[in-house]
Amino acid sequence: MKIKSSMLIYICAISILAIAVLYFLYNKYEITSWEDIIFWGILATITETFLISFPSGVAVSVGLAVTVTSMIICGPLVGAIVAGIGFACRMPVIEGTRRHLLNTHISRTVFNIAQVIMVIGIAGEILYGMVGYSEATSLSELVPSVLLIILICEILNSFLVAIMINLMHSKNIFETFINNIKGIVPSLLGIGALGIIMALADINYGKGVVVLFFAPLLVARYSFKLYFESQSMAMETIHALNDALEVKDAYTGGHATRVQDYAVRLAKGIGMKKSQVERIRTAALLHDVGKIGIPDFILNKEGKLTKEEYDIIMEHPVMGARILSNVDSLKEISNIIRHHHERYDGTGYPDALKKDDIPLESALLSIADSFDAMTTDRPYKRSMAILEALQELEDNKGTQFNPELVDTFIHVMTTKEVMR
DSSP, rough: OOOOHHHHHHHHHHHHHHHHHHHHHHHHHHOOOHHHHHHHHHHHHHHTTTOOEEEOOOOOSSSSHHHHHHHHHOHHHHHHHHEEEEEEOOEEETTEEOOGGSSSSSSHHHHHHHHHHHHHHHHHHHHHHHHOOOOOOOHHHHHHHHHHHHHHHHHHHHHHHHHHHHHOOOOOOHHHHHHTTTTTHHHHOOOOOOHHHHHHHHHHHHHHHHHHHHHHHHHHHHHHHHHHHHHHHHHHHHHHHHHHHHOHHHHHHHHHHHHHHHHHHHHHHTTTTHHHHHHHEEEEEEHTTTGGGGGGHHHHHSSSSOOHHHHHHHTTHHHHHHHTTTSSGGGHHHHHTTTOOTTSSOSSSSSSOGGGSSOOOHHHHHHHHHHHHHHHBBTTBBBOHHHHHHHHHHHTTTBBBHHHHHHHHHHHHHHHOOOO
């Protein structure tokens, strides 16, 4: 991996800050027991080894519980050292390869160790500054402070990683940051709470009981792994279906991607919730998947379709809905697919729904689908200019299309598109 100068400067800056944090903590706190560092370092290494990788390249582990525990019991200095040991000695499987110090690029290793030392060291210092922890500290004082620190720790860590990803791949820092923390924070707060319980177990009963608490951590990791693998399999299914359709009809692949873009813009334009936008995103990509069941001679016919052939084409929304209803993670979008050829005046297919009986997502998808069909060259027709296609939508609102959605789509396209 070739290191950009900006990346090198960033890694050096983080490393210097990490050394400064360690120096500050070293002059303020004592290491009372090297046995504690070894014990917690081994546990941290194990948990960091069994991390879960995201498609974006970011990974999460349940090692935060171990780090929090060592921080509470032994202080911020030991917490930072334990976190560094966990990252330095871990051997996770990433993209099918067991990674360790000897086969991981030095820049990535240095960054990971430096940023975790800095983050945990700062978090630990804030914790001790807020609570003034001692063995006499009550649980009611400790819990809210620790949970707040974990939240701060995750935000800071995600921000530092987002900057690194931006330097490596030029991805938007804010979007990467949001993607890194969404859905993870609640789980990490739960793991942090487990870390508090482990700390109390160590204080009151010793390290033997801590080892007993280590088993739930591995179970938590396994649950994380199953969840993210199921999400990954769902996305692989989506792309496999789309690829299969593209092989059958090369036009449809590019068409689906463009419809997805238009549909997402319109969904955001009418203020749909993020979960709805994501459903639209998936539905748009797969809206023509039912065409897999259409004979090739009809699907790729250059001339005008006969009535019998058009009747067969009209079956594709029903076929698509039927296919998707058999995939658990895609069932919720099957109804959107089924009705994306309904018309506002009730003359569409397959169920002749009208007005508000048509699902909003389907009505939205219909506009995006039609717009792309009008603005794309096909063997049997020329493409329209954007303004011409938008006028066509305007002329057919209230008959073919939902009027309010058409108005919003025209606004979105005329304010964000370059006319041609």
